[in-house]
Amino acid sequence: MAMQLNHSDRFEQAFERLKNAKPYAKKLYQNDLFQEANRLARSYEGVQKLYEYADQFDQAGVFEGGPWEDPSKLQPNLVNLSLRVEGIESIVTLLSELRMLAIAQGKYEHGELSSEMAKSYLNEVMALNLDYIFPEESEESRIESSKETDRAQNLFKLIVDEMSLLAVSGTLITEIKRLTAQRPIMVNRILLMIDKAEQLLHSDVDEKERKEIQRYHDATAELTKLSEEHPKFSDYRKQLQELSEEELTREARTFGESMRATGLVSPYHVVLVRHLNSSKSELLPTALNLNEKGAASLAEHQSVISELIKVAIHIPTRQSLYGLARLLERSVLSHHPVIPGLRRLIELDVQQDVRETLLDAFAEHDGLTANNIMVAGVLSVLGQPLGIGQGLNPTCQSARAISLWSIHDPGYLLEQIPRAARDGDINMTFEGESIHSKNLTGGLAPELHEELDPVSLILVPHLDRIYADMMRRVQFRGDDPHKWVNPAFYGDWVPKGFGKVFDQLTQNVTDFNGFVRLFYATHHPEYNEGHELIYPNPVGICVTTVYGKMLGFHAITIQRIDQDANGKYRVYFYNPNNDSSQNWGQGIEPKVQGNGEKEGESSLPFHEFASRLYAFHYNPYEQGDPSAVDDDIVEKIASLARESWGQEYTWTN
Secondary structure (H helix, E strand, O other), rough: OOOOOOOHHHHHHHHHHHHHHHHHHHHHHHHHHEEEEEEEEOOHHHHHHHHHHHHHHHHOOOOOOOOOOOHHHHHHHHOOOOOOOOOOOHHHHHHHHHHHHHHHHHOOOOEEEEEEHHHHHHHHHHOOHHHOOOOOOOOHHOOOHHHHHHHHHHHHHHHHHHHHOHHHHHHHHHHHHHHOOOOOOOOOHHHHHHHHHHHHHHHOOOHHHHHHHHHHHHHOOOOOHHHHOOOHHHHHHHHHHHHHHHOOOOOOOOHHHHHHHHOOOHHHHHHHHHHHHHHHHHHHHHHHOOHHHHHHHHOHHHHHHHHHHHHHOOOOOHHHHHHHHHHOOOOOOHOOOOOHHHHHHHHHOOOOOOOOOOHHOOOOHHHHHHOHHHHHHHHHHHHHHOOOOOOOOOOEEEEEEEEHHHHHOOHHHHHHHHHHHHHHEEEEOOEEEEHHHHOOOOOOOOOOOOOOOOOHHHHHHHHHHHHHHHHHHHOOOOOOOOOHHHOOOOOOOOOOOOEOOOOOOOEEEEEEHHHHHHHHHOOOOOOOOOOOOOOOOEEEEEEEOOOOOEEEEEEEEEEEEEOOOEEEEEEEEOOOOOOOOOOOOOOOEEEEEEEEOOOOOOEEEEEHHHHEEEEEEEEOOOOOOOOOOOOOHHHHHHHHOOOOHHOOOOEEO
16 A cells, blocks of 8 residues: 655655646646645644745746736735735745745845845744734634634744844834733733743834833843843742842832833742742732732731741742732732632642643653642732633633623632642523533533643633523523523623614614613713723723724623723723724724833723724613713714624614
8 A cells, every 4th residue: 555645755746746737727736735835834844844835926927917026016014914824825925925935045045136125024024923923812813813823823934934023023022012001910921922022122122212122121030130030940049048128128119110010020020929938928019019008918918928928929820929029919818808819729630631731831840740820829819800801712701701800809719729620610690590511511612722820721621611601591591691501600790771773683783873862871970970980891892993894793801991091981890801992993002001001901992982882881870861872963973883893783763
């Protein structure tokens, strides 16, 4: 029996057939080559193999007769969309970019395009495609994740390896700033960006950018002179014992200020904090850069904090140090159930599968237990309730629930975590009937993508199944199921009034103008008779692309509504996808800083937010007069909605 050819051999044969074909017959062999290239491009090694042939693509006729034939006419701004398209277009675009890389690197001389021109082209392509170089966790990337995006990521890994990020250093630094401003619990993507940016320190990067790169690098590494002189953690630990109180104070202040400025934690900071915890605890407020409220909370609960540091603050779990600082400033420990709830987790008998999941999530977990990781995760969640992310999972409802409970009912959250970790079950009551997660299958994410914080790893599989089961129970009631499910799932504080744009039976958009007027009359301070938002409001939005096209529905939470520095009302909201500064088309771009946003919040002008809203809760006893809302405001919002996500639906009055 003949040995089966591997993908590399099959591509080589297809390439040779195309290369040897007569000019008039090239098109007959192109498709076979594209199919074999498609198989190879599924791995990074496969893309490397394709690149070996890139200098021969034109000679072989790979692009002959198509829009990619002349590389001098290609436009960088079209690459992103072309790589996402299903079918032949995406693989031909990938091959075209490999040809451009061969030209840029001097492997192939092209009559119409110089090496410098090709480099300039690819630098612009990289700047426009940082989402491929550093895969993000936005709603768009999650929904549109596919074999095409996997291939594109392999392509850009090769481009970065072969070239340099120098030309996009400014864009890269801006992206790091934008992401750190959101203070996510999971910082893997940020650390990858910093690691790549660090490579630019050895190149001819602009001095201002060099300082920014160095600042972020230092924040996650050897920040002080002492840590630079003693890069081994054991040596640094020994040197700390020799410092005077003044020197220790200076060391603590430097690390504390850096952590609060960037939201990132150096491993040396952990070594320092553990040293102070055992021998100089009066310097802990300085090391955590606590405000007055946080320092008072630390003083009140000194023994508890000391125990938590011993259990949870280790080098692999270092990001939880930032969570601890924020937890203290939120005075979470003053909630009666919190301290006993935390202590219970320290000795909790964790199920084997949960133990393995937690340990697998931390590659450098040597010496740590699942309980260490779990408690560290709880510190992060309680300190950074708006830093919780859904990752690459369609579980925005579950992430939103954990966030809401950590803000308003931490005791309830600390009841759910041990039940899931120890018992493998949580239960909720829905309309008088108890629903147990252990009795359910499915959910929106039966195969959970596990790059999540420890609390989410423990709870989300259970919450996901319960939420899906509640939705199933009411799906045929003739109204939006969220109307009943959200108050039962999140808590009784969710208002029972419910506004929506879609008719449940026909899925037509009905009385959109009335929907907008009701939202203004219940939420806008100038129209709702001054009723303030007491609890966060779980609402549903239509997520759109940069072109304003409908992507899907998404669960977020309105945190507050307030005026910005210019006196304009904005909606400040929590977006569970951990990358909240996006472009939704029509000039609608949620911001994460510069408009009065608190850590983890996104914001939009009120009318722009309303144009993407499709469902919200409200208190019918706390609303103004909907008819008072100006017609031109309503029409402006309706126009934005109709011309974006509304194109997918029939509108009726």
